[in-house]
Amino acid sequence: TFSINSGKKYKFGDYDLKITGLSLKETDSNEIKNISNKLLKNEFYSPLIINKLSKQVTDFLESKRYGNFEINIQDSKAGEDKINVIVQLNEGQKSLINKINIQGNTITEEKVIRDNLILAEGDQINSSKIKKSIDNVKSKQLFSKVDYKIEDSDKKNFKDFNLFVKEQPTGNISAGVGYGTNGGIFEAGVNERNFLGQGINLNFNGKLSTDKISGVFSYNDPNFNNSSKELAVSLYSEKDDFTNAGYENKRIGTSFSTKYEIYEDIFFRPNIGIQHDSLDITGTVSNLLRSRQGNTLSSSVGYLFSIDKRDSKFNPTSGTVFYFSQDIDTLISDVHAFKTNIGATVYKELINDKFIGSAKARLANSTAINNKDIKISDRLYSSSSDLRGFEPRGVGPVDTNEHIGGNNLLTLSLKSTFPNPIPDSLRSTSYLFLDMGNVWGVDYSNSIPDSSKIRSTTGIALDLMSPIGPLSFTYSIPISKASTDSISLYYFFLDSYLALI
Template sequence: MTFQKVHRRQNAVRATLLCTLAALPLPTGLVSLTPSAAEAQAYQVSTIDVRGNRRVDVSTVSAFLALPRGAVTAGQLNEAYQRLVASGLFEEVEIEPRGSTLVVTVKEWPIVRRISIEGNTRVDDEDLTPLLGSVPNRVFNPDQVEEDAAALAGAYEQRGNLAAAVTPRLIRRGNDQVDVVFEVAEGRVVEIERLSFVGNRSYSDRRLRRALATKQAGLLRQFIGSDTFVAEREQFDRRLLTDFYQSRGFIDFRIRSVSNQFSRERNAFFVQYNIQEGNRWSFGRITASSDIPGLNAEDYLAVSRIEPGRYYSPAAIDNAIDRMERLATQNGLSFVRATPQVTRDPRNLQLNVNFRLERGPRIFVERIDIEGNTNTLDRVIRREFTTVEGDPFNPREIRSAAERIRALGYFAEANVDSREGSTPDQVIIDVDVEEQPTGSLSLGAAYATDNGLGLNIGLSERNFLGRGQFLSFNVATGTSTDSASFTFGEPALFGRDLTGQVELYYRKTDFDNAAYNTKEVGFSPSVSFPISRNGRLALRYRIERNELEDVPDDSSPIIQREEGDQIVSSVGYTYSFDNRRSGLDPTSGIVFRFSQDFAGLGGDISFIETNALAAYQRQVWDEEVTLTATIEAGAIHTLSGDTSKVTDRFFLNSRQIRGFEPLGLGPRDLNAPQEDALGGNYYAVARLEAQFPIFIPEEYGITGGVFLDAGSVWDLDDTDGWNGMEVDDDFNLRASAGVALFWDSPFGPLRFNWTTDLKSEDYDKTRNFDVTVSTQF
């Protein structure tokens, strides 16, 4: 006997189930009777003889039959038969009246010995097995197997394999045991061949496609999962598109319809959004009012930070409300709510906003219930709430906590809702989460023109032991650099918004442009915490043993005098500001970093090292072109008569100024046979860059760019070079320009630079082409 049900997903709207039952014997105990014949035919039943049952009791069979003793009609026997078949307990059922005895012959379903999935190559067993409800060593249940096949087919549908078919088969093993095998025919992935828009005037199709999670199929369709058609993703894309327009002032934006058309070959979708942009509105008059005694509305208006004339943004309103309500709490005023009252000025296309400060309902948080966290501890989730049991209930704070929980990355789903508590003035916060894997193991190879071909292995865990701690271990080796690092971090040190981290590291370099090698081994604990909405301060300690080794006799005397090892013990801080995600203008952002390290708390050298970076980014021309301007600089000042060493000084790499080899610019002992690069105590660099779309379709993830770099490295404490001749350590400006190709590849974001030097020294080592990992700021 074979059991076969084929589950196939034909499209995202409806699923078709094709069922085939082969070689099942028909029941022989009853024949089809017309209603009149059934009523006329009658049997006398005094006893029921159940045969063939081994695990199911006779009383259970009789209960499903539910027949009275005495005269029964053929219709009653037919209904009893149907009830017994519907019980799902038996593979075969036969009912036969023999005189006054009703003989019931049954064949029970066998025991499931083993369950396996075959034919799946795109989805691993580890992802499919948890979807099965069938369990080995239990009675086979055909209905459950049917549900399992549908669940497996649904998993493929989520990945765009709408034509995938799942066929369950039974393999008889004797001793009343069977194996259940789910045979998977994966079929082709249904891709999105074209993603287009109708009604968009302000932004191109290319720009709007970048705002959606769904992408068009491109050259790398075998590696990119976001270009497959998934019906459930449409609602998320609708939200993303609406947020995109509303954050840019289009408050009347709406999506008229979304058309999904299946191609004739049934292997691709054409998706079209029909939208209505509406007018673009700006902020007009911003005011605040209140009737609460002792509350000065002007004080609260001052913290709104909304500038009239700027394009309207819901984020600006939310940030203003958050600051106002927080100020009220700081002033000892509970249950104060800031309600924006918006009026339109159609003539000027402006929105006048009045923040009405008023008392909200006196509702308190009774308790916070958390469910679904099988691995993550409750306290990891609770610390994302600024509200605890007994505090005033603030819906805005609860929504913010829900966003922070989702942002942790520990959960596939995280829902936060509120309901009435034991009394009307209390609420219960329900948190329902679904865990997801948080660890990763990476094995790979990388290539960069600075470091050559390299191999790396990495192990990381973002939610170590369910405590929210992060742990990582990385080892990398290349033609010029070997490194290893171990990092452990606690994001809520002492139960506060204080991130603690400990790092151990080892680095060894063997530069092509230097005859010497360096080695560093260090230990660095640090803590960091927010000091404003977009600002953060980090404090650290570092103890490091660095070594300059393998210095040949024909190297510069400066390098030879610095050969050996030293211990560096330092404390430092870094202040960082980044409003690219939370700024009022979604088309621009600012990044600023300033750090200092003070060495001399023990160790062999004393110095102050200062670094700073400021960058501004803006999207122009309907957000098709991204402009970036960056300035960075650094200085190292030695103390107590010490002199800096080559392991302490600055060298510019290809990310800081393009067009030069590693150690390719800066002070150099030209009289030494090796012409050693010496680095410098100071550096300064300015970079301008524009990134824009090119003729290649955007689904390939390739864009173009142009750039201009200028900067230098200069100053040495010791300039006594080869044969006593002084090394030139003056500021000598270098400049380069070029074009770039950016590729958002499956292996990470890469950039290819073609550069020409505009200003350089004769002894500089230039480079016309390089490949690097694309980074921002």
């Protein structure tokens, strides 16, 4: 028989912040005090809480671009049952980078890795920039492992930045099947994320479902011609073939875009595109479809501004992403439309790092110019990621028993991860969600009912890496809906792939 005495319990007492040599804004100093207050007030003393306090203060300072600091948390007994805490912040030792050494890239060109580093030889060592550089390399998903080590060099006040990577297969042939409440889907594709070891992404994907056939070929060079600008080209073809529908709609088109950083974390992406639409009537259809019968050609120019303040592109736990985009059909288009999208996503750790919450909002509008009506392909529909629990084209105005999309779309999605008992080797993510939104606006008719009812759904989802490939499952429960909506309670998808190189 063993008897274990846990010892006397202590509570956190007073906590203070001391700063030496570090220029800290008053608002940032107050935020660190707030972090300490939330973690320590009325809590029993625990080394785990001390470690969490150190991590949260470090993450906060790095998010505010304080790159040269040292943190030391001191605790001392005060009275019979209290422990006081002092968060000591000091200016870090100023060192410069002598050499950046990259090891393990047997396939990937060193230039591809250096393009993602925001540090260079001669720069001052900055923990915030190091963290962001490592995250940039990880986000490319070219390597199974990325690590680093700062070591002394043979020069005084200089250090070497040693980066270690481990190559992994970046090419694959994939095939996947999915099934939901209202039918199945089959996908197949060929993808290479690191063509010729230059970080170029080549991708072909084909999709066959109960209502659509599509194929897309894309090319993406993240640093075209050493210009520090991304070049993206795509060629696509789609055919709508809805069950019991009296029409067939085909689209073929291409687009070109470039993307570059105009200021820290602020990006600009101009684009041009051209698309040919063909609509054939084969039976009884809505007035909208009958008026659009025939061929149309459209070309467009557009742009997208985005601000990315996430703590990580690879696996965000805090921060925000905001975007604003507009596309305008040019004079050679048969129908001139003006399309606008605004969206934002906010990430935040909730209870602990096992509960990562996010809120994603999107607002879109599509309007024709010169008192005309927009094309079928320019009408807006909610997607399966906007409103889970509803069919992708199952919400909004209805004409002759067909969902015709709208001129406006608004969605809000709240989500939180939570722990599950699945082994870590399967890399599973489970989350709860609450989706809300609506599609409205019928520009070609005043007689079609236009519901202002907000649709909402809640549910649970699971993503994991099974032995044969990625698996995802979603189960949704509609909370509010219209009588004309098409519901999809569950969706299951399994993807299998063969690694090439």
